Amino acid sequence: MPHVIPTNVAAVDLGSNSFHMIICSLQDGKLQTIDRLKEMVRLAAGLDENKTLDHATQDKALACLERFGQRISNFPANSVRIVGTNTLRQARNADQFIHKAERALGHPIHIISGIEEARLIYQGVAHSLASTANNRFVMDIGGSSTEYIIGQHDTAHTKESLNMGCVTVSQNFFKNGHISKKAFKKATLFVEQQLEPFQDTFNSQHYDEAIGASGSLKAISNVLLTSGFSSNGITLAGMELLVAHLLTLDHVDKIHFPALSIERRPVFIGAVAIVYATFKTLNIRQMTVSDGALREGLVHDLLGRIYDHDIRSQTSQTIAIRYHTDTRHAEQIKATIRYMVEQLDDQICFNDNPASLQYLEWAAELHEIGFEIAHSQYHKHSAYIIENADLAGFSKQDQMILSSLVRSHRKKFSLSRFDDLPAPWRRFTPIMSIVFRLATVLHRNRHSIRPDFTISIEGTNIALCFAEQWLEQSPLTQADLKQEAQYLKEARFNLSF
Known part of the structure; x- marks a missing residue:
């Protein structure tokens, strides 16, 4: 749960016909609508036969978002949710538009699937x-x-x-x-x-x-x-x-x-x-x-995140059960990830950024779902399912981040896998992935007890320090760490232990 509960929350729906924004006050867990803004932008009308969003429509949309941004640019990050729907799902140049739109709004935009849009619409109706x-x-x-x-x-x-x-x-x-x-x-x-x-x-x-x-x-x-x-x-x-x-x-x-x-x-x-x-x-x-629709559903979904009832965590657990993952193993990996993250609060990806730990814990829960398809290259199967499935609460960007972590948790470590992620995650995920990789290496002998150790990261140098004689008494883990050091070296990281 965030340390500070926001006093106001906002949701923005970048629809294919109209853009909507709703602002609510939040007191004692109760919402009161204090402002609504709507502009008919007709984003869908700006898609040409090549699924490219034309400049005139982009300009009209950005002018609207500049006005919206004046109301919410100073809102805390955890108090705003902004989603794009079908036109931004289809537009070939959606990434370029989203980059400009995020600057106008002062907050990230998440593209959601049609099924997730349907879920949020129902939430809006159910609460209205x-x-x-x-x-x-x-x-x-x-x-x-x-x-x-x-x-x-x-x-x-x-x-x-x-x-x-x-x-x-x-x-x-x-x-x-x-x-x-x-x-x-x-x-x-x-x-x-x-x-x-x-x-x-x-x-x-x-x-x-x-x-x-x-x-x-x-x-x-x-x-x-x-x-x-x-x-x-x-x-x-x-x-x-x-x-x-x-x-x-x-x-x-x-x-x-x-x-x-x-x-x-x-x-x-x-x-x-x-x-x-x-x-x-x-x-x-x-x-x-x-009266309730997508934007109201977004507000109630945001409320769940603020009060630690994030539907994404429930979805992750449900998917893990459906694919018969080893939950005990996952919990041990999660505990070791938390152990390392507590020592790495000087890293920008973990400093005042609880979302990074959330992604890593979901990755730990889901990294072995690919076993249901094949044991060989299971991490690739897991990543594919995560990126392409309809996962309640997750945006397309969420799924890309999570998929990249799972895809990168073993074998070859390629930094190019993170190139297509939205900012700032393309910068954060390499270090997050290394933490995840090390946690899985330390628990490769499933259900083993985590040893006490320290971890530090300075630039591309990662240092692990175990108790004296521990590595000599754990030759398989020592061999695994040597192999991991080689994988990381190929990506220009230096792992010492």
Whole structure:
């Protein structure tokens, strides 16, 4: 748990249609929303056919983030979570944009998978909407993806993210804003095709209540209500009336509803197509709209981290159990890592940076999951699973860092493996990896008791000092350390013992 509990926390959602920021006060573990900011950036509209984010859209996005940054740049590091979603998952030049965006915000940005996005959306809804339903279905339409979730209470158990959103469907099927029956039919057919593999999974027979959680669904609900098409949220009957009305128009500029903002008008028809096709495919009759969404889910997830209930630790333990790892062995490695880290607080990667120890402990728990695939080169299999699996609570950057530690914990030690990591981790992980490697070497004779020793690191020189005669009495460990010294020498580190 951090030494100081922040008085304010913030979450920023860099969505494919809109950027959102929520700021909450935190007192005695309770949250109170004190500010909300939202700007419709339409990041997805800036992706060209080569999946490159154009300069004009980047400039618009960065101008927005400069304004957001004025509010949160002085917030402590542990009080802010910022995530990017589908467009930043797809953009080939996302890294360059993220570097500039992080400077504007003063905090790191994490890219999350569609499944993690779905989990956080459900969390936001679960904490924002009182409900007695046993099973609830949640739907969220973004600019370039739509999430579908079924959960119970505050836990999502079925999650899916599909590559279709209000911006992309509007762009691809209603080109230049033109509306026609033929275009709408093609758009709804496309949505139905995306949903086809999941139409049984998310069929309305599996839940008691359907909830919408996004600006697009709020807009549709408000239009249905104010137009007299529905008095009970979003209904299939109301959607039929709305679609019939929209198909009398030939251009999005002619869509006029008092409850629909001008800036949402260009992407409204795409959202309607997604909702209409979803209701028809999943046999939904009525949907309530929630104020909670991804940003609220981020705040509650952040709260768990602040109060030492980090979902990532739970996920790591769950995965370790699923892959039948040796938990006793892992605990011994973790204890030895902590023993070394306590002696290395002069190292920049460990000085006032508890996240480094967290990553190392997760690595210790997960480094042998690859045994379930093959014993030969198991560290490579473990690293692959960690980098590519859907791990609740972990961002893509988290998984890259963790994967690099696991991949580098034995055999050849290559510094190039850390080149693609985000700052400052590409600087931190070499020393972290060496600590992890030494811990695994000292416990290669599984379940052996850790000896007393000291460790110091100065530049590229690592020194271990054991009790007199201990190494002579432990010839296998001495041989292992000699082999490790050779591996590290090839990476220009000098290990003495």
